[in-house]
Amino acid sequence: MKLSTSLVTKIVAGISLVATTTYGTSAFFIFVLKDYLAPNMESWLFTSLTFGMGVFWTGFLGWLTARWLVKPLNDLHKAADIAAKGDLKAGVSIPKSGDELSQLANSFNEMITSLRGIIANIDTHSKATGTEVEHLRLALEQVASLLTVVTERVGEISANTDTQAQLSDAMYVSIQDIAGLSADASACTEVAQQDAKDMSLAMISSNESVDELSSTMNRLAAEGEETAVIMSKLKERADQIGDIIHAVEEISSRTNLLALNASIEAAHAGEHGQGFQVVAIEIRKLANHTSLEVKNIGDLIEAIHADLSLAVSRMEQQARHTHVGAAKTTETIGHLQLIAESVERTVGAIDRIAELMGIQSAKMNTMLVDAGQVADAAKENADKLGKISASVQEQNAMVEEVAAASNELQNMTVALQSGIEKFQYK
Incomplete structure (x- = not known):
């Protein structure tokens, strides 16, 4: 398994990217745009709203990432159910990601x-x-x-x-x-x-x-x-x-x-x-x-x-x-x-x-x-x-x-x- 294409690496990179984007955007709003967007708003309130939006966008981006990661597993689950019913003609598409999910799909097809x-x-x-x-x-x-x-x-x-x-x-x-x-x-x-x-x-x-x-x-x-x-x-x-x-x-x-x-x-x-x-x-x-x-x-x-x-x-x-x-x-x-x-x-x-x-x-x-x-x-x-x-x-x-x-x-x-x-x- 190559570290550059492993599922763990992608998850860590995705979390890091989401965190960097969220925290960087929050810092930009708090320290740069606060005086332009809400100069009269209390700093603690503006900071709380900014962090709240950061949490929302972190969850939303994490949800999108999770659906993208779980899709091959769902396809594999459907193919396994079909095979369990006796239909061995079913197969699963192999993702081109080269990670563990790709290897699992390939092993399933070989099985x-x-x-x-x-x-x-x-x-x-x-x-x-x-x-x-x-x-x-x-x-x-x-x-x-x-x-x-x-x-x-x-x-x-x-x-x-x-x-x-x-x-x-x-x-x-x-x-x-x-x-x-x-x-x-x-x-x-x-x-x-x-x-x-x-x-x-x-x-x-x-x-x-x-x-x-x-x-x-x-x-x-x-x-x-x-x-x-x-x-x-x-x-x-x-x-x-x-x-x-x-x-x-x-x-x-x-x-x-x-x-x-x-x-x-x-x-x-x-x-x-x-x-x-x-x-x-x-x-x-x-x-x-x-x-x-x-x-x-x-x-x-x-x-x-x-x-x-x-x-x-x-x-x-x-x-x-x-x-x-x-x-x-x-x-x-x-x-x-x-x-x-x-x-x-x-x-x-x-x-x-x-x-x-x-x-x-x-x-x-x-x-x-x-x-x-x-x-x-x-x-x-x-x-x-x-x-x-x-x-x-x-x-x-x-x-x-x-x-x-x-x-x-x-x-x-x-x-x-x-x-x-x-x-x-x-």
Whole structure:
């Protein structure tokens, strides 16, 4: 601040000028003009009147000087009232006096400009946050849709697996019956021909059952591979959601930094920045809450990703078991065909029934073991599918929770945008 242009210097100079003018004029009237203007008036009366006029002119000139000095302050007060109502487009003319009032007006204009920039940045980032939240919501809807499809597919596979288990049990029982028939045929060769005919009929029925079981196993294997592909796509979706969450975290961090800068600027502004300090604090709270919600969403997505990885592993294991079951079913069909041929030969050659029944009994034992393994594998697959179904339902519930958090964040963004719209800065 230069002393020659300071407000204090001007006030002192003005008072000195008014005092010099008043006292000089009074002295001139008393000592020079008194004999000409009022030669017969008492000196004390003329002096009193002269001093009274001096006091009047001192007050009048001081009043004019005060109005001239206070005018920039009144302009600044009006501009501050307009800004306090939310209109940041208002400014104040900067006096060319170069004193403290000029500096105050310049600082006020700079503060209004800074506030306009801060509000504009908050508006921009708030809109960007709303857009990212909308993208997140759409992505969550896609994930929920995919989880619904997966749930339906798992239900279908579970039903097919139950059918497979029933067929495996039926095949196991049928093979046990065939083994019993073979033992009876060895003991009762006199009725071997009739028993062979009965066995032929039973083999035809068993062959049809095994053919149906083979088709079911192949279909189950294909559906298992398809489910594994769907699970892999779900993992990719989870990764995409993770990228979106990282973007939202970055936006939240920038919003928090912006709120901190706004608090600093409001603190610099002093009393004029108290109203904006409250807005900055609310923005920082919203940013912190957004960071917390985004962290929770990230944790849920990581849990979904882990569950999907486990589901893919289990589906691949199921596919391997299904292929093994299909191979064993094919092997069983071959065995049944051999048995059918043996039965046909038995009908034509009763004299070789004992020898053929021994061979057949050995083969039946092998088939019985294979059928037991198929039944156990089918039951194991059914249990695994039940666990997968429960896991998918848990993931669906998690996605719904994430969607609810996303909607809450979107509502907060809308509320922030409504608060920003109260300011006129463009």
